[in-house]
Amino acid sequence: xxxxxxxxxxxxxLGAERxxxxxxxxGNLHPGHLELMRIAxxxxxxxxxxxxxxxxxxxxxEDFDRYPRTFxxxxxxxxxxxxxxxxxxxEAEIYPEPQTYHVEPxxxxxxxxxxxxxxxxxxxxxVVLKLFNIVxxxxxxxxxxxxxxxxxxxxxxxxxxxxxxxxxxxxxRAEDGxxxxxxxAYLSAAERAEAPRLQRTLQGLRLRLVAGGRNFGELEAECAxxxxxxxxxxxxxAVRKQSDLQPPGPADRNLVILAAARxxxxxxxxxxxxxx
Ligand code: PAF
Numbered sequence: 124x125x126x127x128x129x130x131x132x133x134x135x136x137l138g139a140e141r142x143x144x145x146x147x148x149x150g151n152l153h154p155g156h157l158e159l160m161r162i163a164x165x166x167x168x169x170x171x172x173x174x175x176x177x178x179x180x181x182x183x184x185e186d187f188d189r190y191p192r193t194f195x196x197x198x199x200x201x202x203x204x205x206x207x208x209x210x211x212x213x214e215a216e217i218y219p220e221p222q223t224y225h226v227e228p229x230x231x232x233x234x235x236x237x238x239x240x241x242x243x244x245x246x247x248x249x250v251v252l253k254l255f256n257i258v259x260x261x262x263x264x265x266x267x268x269x270x271x272x273x274x275x276x277x278x279x280x281x282x283x284x285x286x287x288x289x290x291x292x293x294x295x296r297a298e299d300g301x302x303x304x305x306x307x308a309y310l311s312a313a314e315r316a317e318a319p320r321l322q323r324t325l326q327g328l329r330l331r332l333v334a335g336g337r338n339f340g341e342l343e344a345e346c347a348x349x350x351x352x353x354x355x356x357x358x359x360x361a362v363r364k365q366s367d368l369q370p371p372g373p374a375d376r377n378l379v380i381l382a383a384a385r386x387x388x389x390x391x392x393x394x395x396x397x398x399x
Contacts, residue, residue: 124202126209130257133210137259142168145260147251150174151191151305152200155295159264160204162292166262172201173210173254179222180246191305210258217253225249228275231368235381236271236392239358244275251276255287263287268294268302270381270394274368294394296322302393309389317353317386324349324360325380325395332362332380332397337373350384358383358390365396 127133137143144163148156163170174197181187194211201209226248231237237244255263265273277289295303300322301315310318324346336342339362346360363369365377376399383392 124198124206124209126198126211128211128213129216130212133208133257134259136208137169137171140169142166142262143258143260144168144170144262144264145254145258146170146172146206146264147254148172148174148197149176149190149305150197151193151308152197153295153303153305153307155266155268155292155303157200157204158295159266159292160201160206162290163262163264164205166290168261169208170206171208171210171258171260172206173212173258175210175212175217175250175254177246177250178214178218179250180243182240182242185240186306191308210254217250222249226252226279229278231271231278232275235359235361235363235368236383239383244272247272248275248279252279252283252285255285260287262290264290264292266292266294267394268304268392270379271368300326302391304391306389306391310386314386314389317355318391320350320353320355321382321384321391321393322395325382325393328360328362328380329395329397332378332399339371346382350382355384355386358385360384362397 127136144166146159146163176190178187198209225245228244228248232244265276273291280287280289299319301319328342328346331342343360343362347357350357360382362378362380364371364375365379371378378397379394381394
């Protein structure tokens, strides 16, 4: 496995590759990421992962500085997955001058996650487009854990005419159902024990939907109350259409429940697809 830090060296290395399959990450890899790597590997061609903590997608009060950086461990895991090339640029390589051109996401970018993390999807879309332009992949793999991110990247690729197939990887979970996330490392032992309630609450809501519940607002509010009653500070629990993440009507059948809530200082997100 080659580790490459500069755009020039990466272009030289990948220039002759017929099919590059790409997995962008911010490092601190967990088994969920490694599953995305295996999906990439299985597509054949040259498997490239990037490790870059993108300042542009962090709000000033967010955890950019304390975001866990575990590059050596990450590289060992990537090599074990059969990744061919790791692109690990520093900030000056990606942002040699202040980034004044941005990808402006559609209104969806200001809803759900975007309502609570203003500028987040603009930062994500901008760096993802930039990484796509640098790496030149035919295929790129994103996790469903960040469901809205996946949707926004798919929309960007479609509307900007990029010749990149976006492949979605399922969310990896701990045995107790907690979605794997780099931020789980911030949880205290007590918070870690409480954290699986987020997914359990979504599972409960799924049962209510499957049983015919259609008062989405009331069902969402009930879930938020359950979480709040157990010490969570809830940003949203939302039932949306899988197709565009907009609120469903009574006839919509392919839904996804999305949630974000904080336990202490740690903000967790999760989601669950429901077909009724
Ligand atoms: O999902 C992530 O880790 C990041 O948002 C991404 C896609 C690597 C862009 O920085």
